[in-house]
Amino acid sequence: MRPFTYERATDAQSAVRAAVETPGARFIAGGTNLLDLMKLEIEQPQHLIDVGRLPMAGIESLADGGLRIGGAATNTAVASDPAVRARFPVLSEAIVAGGSPQLRNKASVAGNLMQRTRCAYFYDTAKPCNKRAPGSGCGALEGLNRNAAIFGASHACVATHPSDMAVALAALDARIETLTPSGESRSFTILDLHRLPGETPQIETHLIAGELITAVVLPPPPPGGQVYRKVRDRASYAGGLASVAVAGGQVALGMVAHKPWRAAEAEGALASGASPAEAIARELDGASTLGRNDFKVPLVARLVAAAIGEANGRGA
Amino acid sequence: MSSVHDWTPTNPVKENRSGLIGKPVDRYEGPLKVTGTAPYAYEVQTPSPPAYGVMVGATIATGRITGVDIAEAEATAGVLIVWTHLNAPTQAPRGTKVHPRSSAGSKPALENDRVTYFGQPVALVVGETLEAATAGAHRVKLTYAEDHPDVDFRARLDAAVSPVGEEDVEIGNFARGFTESPVQLDQTWHTPIQNHCQMEPCASTVWFEGGKCVAHTSVQMVKPAQHGLAETIGIPRDDVHLMTRYIGGGFGGKGQTYDDLVLAALAARALGRPVKVAFTRQQMMHGTIHRPATVMRVRLGAEKDGRLNAMSMMTWTHCHRDGNFTEHASNFSRALYAAPNRLTGHRLVKLDLPGAGPMRAPGEASGTLSLECAMDELAEQLGLDPVELRIRNEPPTDPENGRPFSMRQLVRCLREGAQMFGWDRRLPTPGLVRDGRWLVGMGMAAAIRGNFLLPAKCSFTVDADGVITVKQGMTDIGTGTYTVLAQIAAETLGVPLGQVRVEIGDSELPPAPGSGGQFGAATAGSAALAAGQNLRTAIAELATGDEASPLFGGRPVDVTFQDGLVAIGNRSEALAELIRRAAPEGLTVEGEIRPAADAREWSQQTYGAHYCEVGVDPVTGEVRVRRMLGVFAAGRILNAKTARSQLTGGMIWGVGSALTEGNAVDPRYGSLINQDLAQYLVPVQADIGDLEAIMLDEVDDKANPMGVKGVGELGNSGAGAAVANAIYNACGVRVRDYPITPDKLLAGLIARGL
Incomplete structure (x- = not known):
């Protein structure tokens, strides 16, 4: 770990200001991912701005039936919130499918969105990785890439985004609220938060330098049942091989792309009367695989069809 | 040399007058461990x-710095300190034994510019703090010819x-x-x-x-060490006082020392202050030994009634370029089933x-993952129950060398396990049982693992407070060594467990x-029993x-030892009182155990039977263990x-081997x-459903004077095969490439039209 300085932010405005004024600054809240990466020197921030105690951990119901979740709310607080469990069960299910209780007690909503890939080549500093060391190449491309992306990957990076929570948020049409360094608030859909890897996999979001996620806003839940299903090698505390969030007719996929993947093709097909199996097959027409992750195509096909069926059952 | 018959006479462990032997006594060191103070x-x-080092x-596997x-x-x-092979202190050339009876030779660290495996320690950085040393370690720049x-x-x-x-x-x-x-x-x-x-x-942690x-x-x-x-x-050897008082798991991986020990010692000597060196979790994967991969070919030839005519198990495995370790995955099969024609061996x-x-369970852990699944497949080919197939191939004597078994209760394990588990509810045709989204199946496998006794010594001291100290x-x-030694001491000397101290993990003992x-x-306990009996003799002579x-x-x-008293008939006095008066400095005796000269005339094994029920999600290929016995x-x-x-821990290792573990x-x-x-996924709590281990009553008089055998590895043997066989019974798919992860199982499910 490299030496770094630390400050505890007193308000969001000064936090974003400090973030642009201090070279090598990073926000930290729960630190459940960032600290691990710092110990391995994959992340080397010179300065940490602790935003975990800012007064933005609330969860409030909105007049339209939606919900505003503060960026500093813990994963546990969100997953166990009565309003979330009643109206957005897919979000609650997704959160508890991730990490362990100890991690979820510490991890924040904003931090969950900002967590980095679990690709083994990203974690091993002796291996090439364009995300960790731009220009060094992609170790996973021709390597042990069983868990690589099948949508939107590039020759520079085949990593996936590991978040479960973000997949549910994508299915729920969540909006991200931020504070920019100039003190302005912005709001945009979660689908515009993360980027595909392209030639610059080290740049993972569309946030500008110093921009802070202050809240996640959920619109009223879409009509229909909600389901989150995650496939993993062991029963708990494991990254997924694939996951799916279904909220009515809205479907998002996890661990298949560099970002939570909204299955727009499948949704369109569903809307025009296709069966769940036909719909996800339409989506998977756009998938490409590398050999060891070929199984993800049939896996996603079967998983999504089953999950949509389950959601329909719940919604009935 | 002694004979196993010398072990037959009654002794305090066999008499078990206080009932401490076999009792589920809490761990001697448990409070220290659970309070984080061990x-x-x-x-x-x-x-x-x-x-801190x-x-x-x-960062290369082979080449030169x-x-x-x-x-x-x-x-x-x-x-x-920053050391590489260029400036590390001089150490004895590898393998040196200045003292010819040393049980290990020199193992120099940072030996030369040669790299023979990825992760090999090639530099040491020592700092005032762990953080400083870690930061320095990241700044060591090495270039290689790879x-x-x-x-x-x-x-x-x-x-x-x-x-x-x-x-x-x-x-x-x-x-x-x-x-x-006719059936192959x-x-x-x-x-x-x-x-x-x-x-x-x-x-x-080392200091001078x-x-x-x-x-x-x-x-x-x-x-x-x-x-x-x-x-x-x-x-000189006596100038090293080596201690290993508490160990957070070994499993064979700590059967040897690694560079942390030598480097800590060299740095402590150079700095004139204590130095601590530890592997990081990541460094453990490469920097210490592993169980090598295997390819195992099993051939079974049977009569239509299930009796084996021919059995072969060939194992291919690997070791380090400079090593000679062989994963003897075929060996256990030599003692398991009867078959007149047999061929076993290894390739490295x-x-x-x-x-x-x-x-x-080196050998058995890998080996049973093939043979015990092969038996399941053969049973299906024959239309026989897999338990029955094993019983039909139960050998009367060791099938390889004809030696009598010292004690073999495999069939009883199989039968009692089947009954307790409800094996009769298993449907032999796979894929017929469903519970919600899960296909449910049952599988079983036999377990076997050799039993050994090695030479050991032990000392017992009784002091003026009547406290027995085991050294x-x-x-x-x-594993429970502290605890079982305390039980043997307490039972042998007739004192409460609270009157026993145990000191182990020290080269001066x-x-x-x-x-x-x-x-x-078996080994440590038998030496303790010998020491206990010698101390009884010394105390009895003192009293009389x-x-x-x-x-x-x-x-x-005629002297008996019970409830802290020494007695002959109705004449008694407190042990502490006797020692205080007659031997106020205390009494210390040693005891010793050696293998019997004729121990190898018997085939000595431990046995077991695993029964497992799994659920398979036919949509995703996920497997979850529901219950296991x-x-x-x-x-x-x-x-x-x-x-x-230990047994349930071994079974859980089997679950990991079957489903998730692999580098x-x-x-x-x-x-x-x-x-x-x-x-690297080991099972977590949620992976283990209802899990139970039953131990049959047994005393093996050929094993050692206490009639005990080992359990640390037995639980692992066969456990993974039971899981794999249950998967087949659940969904009809055999995956012969471990671990059986969803991606592999999915291919089979799709091929079956599921």
Whole structure:
């Protein structure tokens, strides 16, 4: 770990200001991912701005039936919130499918969105990785890439985004609220938060330098049942091989792309009367695989069809 | 030399008057461990503030270090030492034994510029703090001339040869027996590299005190660690005081020392202050030994009634380029089933991978994953119940050498397990049972593991408070050694458990071989029993010869020990009172155990049967264990709680082997790709459903004077095969390439139209 300085932010405005004024600054809240990466020197921030105690951990119901979740709310607080469990069960299910209780007690909503890939080549500093060391190449491309992306990957990076929570948020049409360094608030859909890897996999979001996620806003839940299903090698505390969030007719996929993947093709097909199996097959027409992750195509096909069926059952 | 018949007479452990033997006594050191106050090697309090060493691992698998730049590392704040092979202190050449009876030779660290495996320690940085040393370690810049690593095991099977000094074992004529069998099975299984993943990574704390090297390390065997360190740093063996008091898991991976010990000692000597060096979790994967991958071909030829005519098990495996370790995955099969025509053997290929070595149930753990599934497949071919198939092939004597079994209750394990588990509810046709989204199936497998007794000593002291102190250079790797030694001492001397102290894990105590091969409890315990009996004799002679004792004038052999009293009939006095008066300095005696000269005239094994029920999600290929039962016969059980924990722990290892564990090798880099516990998946709580281990009553008089045998590895043997067989019964898919992950199972499910 490299030496770094630390400050505890007193308000969001000064936090974003400090973030642009201090070279090598990073926000930290729960630190459940960032600290691990710092110990391995994959992340080397010179300065940490602790935003975990800012007064933005609330969860409030909105007049339209939606919900505003503060960026500093813990994963546990969100997953166990009565309003979330009643109206957005897919979000609650997704959160508890991730990490362990100890991690979820510490991890924040904003931090969950900002967590980095679990690709083994990203974690091993002796291996090439364009995300960790731009220009060094992609170790996973021709390597042990069983868990690589099948949508939107590039020759520079085949990593996936590991978040479960973000997949549910994508299915729920969540909006991200931020504070920019100039003190302005912005709001945009979660689908515009993360980027595909392209030639610059080290740049993972569309946030500008110093921009802070202050809240996640959920619109009223879409009509229909909600389901989150995650496939993993062991029963708990494991990254997924694939996951799916279904909220009515809205479907998002996890661990298949560099970002939570909204299955727009499948949704369109569903809307025009296709069966769940036909719909996800339409989506998977756009998938490409590398050999060891070929199984993800049939896996996603079967998983999504089953999950949509389950959601329909719940919604009935 | 003694004979096993010398072990027949009644002794205090067999009499078990206080009932302490077999009782589920809580762990002797349990309170220390659960309160976080047991000083493991890295947590030992040092006499002065320690410095902290961090090792740097090679980032190539094979080649030479061509450039060393330590300037930035040395300039890092708080860094005290930066060593590579260029400036490390001189150590004895590898293998040196100045003392010819040393149980280990020199193992120099930072030996030269040669790199022979990825992650090999190639530099040490010592700092005032762990953080400073870690920061410095990241700043050591090494350049390499890299050779192409030869690490692709499955691609190199053609290069495998018989291990040095070994030949295939053939009884009868396998080829003919197999060819002439009406029912044949010929299948191949693959198992991956596995890592021990002990909770406590290897670690050492060392300082020098009056010229003597005081070394705390985490190791399963005390003497080789002490001798090896002395030989390496070139000091007399008695000048190394090596301790390993608490060990957070060994599993065979700590059967040897690693560079943390030597480097801590060298740095402590150079700095004149205590130094701590530990492996990081990531470094453990490459930097210590692993269970090597195997390819196992099993051929079974049977009559239509299920009797085996021919059995062959051939194993291909690998070891380090400079090593000679062989994963003897075929060996156990030589004692398991009757068959007149038999062929077993091993092929070994040397690769540029880290060292292969023993890991819990070496041989059996991998081997049963093939043979015990082959038996399941054969049973299906024959239309026989897999339990019945095994019973029909139960040998009357050891099928390989004709020796009588010292004790063999495999059939009883199979039958009682079947009954307790509800095996009769299993449907032989796969894929018929559903529970919600899960297909449910049952599987079983037999378990076998050899039993061993090694030479060991032990001392017992009784002091004027009547406290018995057990001293032995033994180890407790989480297995329960402290506890069973305390039970044996208390039972032997007739005192409450609270009156017993146990000191182990110390090179200055009477030597014992340590923990490994599930020989620990039998070996250490038998020496303790001998010491206890000698102390009884000494106390009895003291009492009957002491005019002030009510026992005066009696015969020493008539003295009994119970409830803290020594007695002859109704004449008694408190043990503490006797010692206070007649031997106020206390009495100390030694005891010793050696294998009997005729012990090898019997085939000695431990046995068991695993039953497992799994759910398979036919949509995703996910497998979840629902319930699992093991029934075991392993001699007298010393402690029902610690023995059960070992057996269930072994079973859980089997679940991991079947479903999740494996280190994948990237042949381009010669390294393992999953390097932490987020990527190397051992079972977690949620993976283990209803799990139980039952121990049958047994006493094996040929094993040792207590009639106990080992359980540390038995639980692992066969457990994974039971899981794999249950998967087949659930969904009709056989995956012969472990671990059985959803991606592999999914392919089979799709092929079956599921």
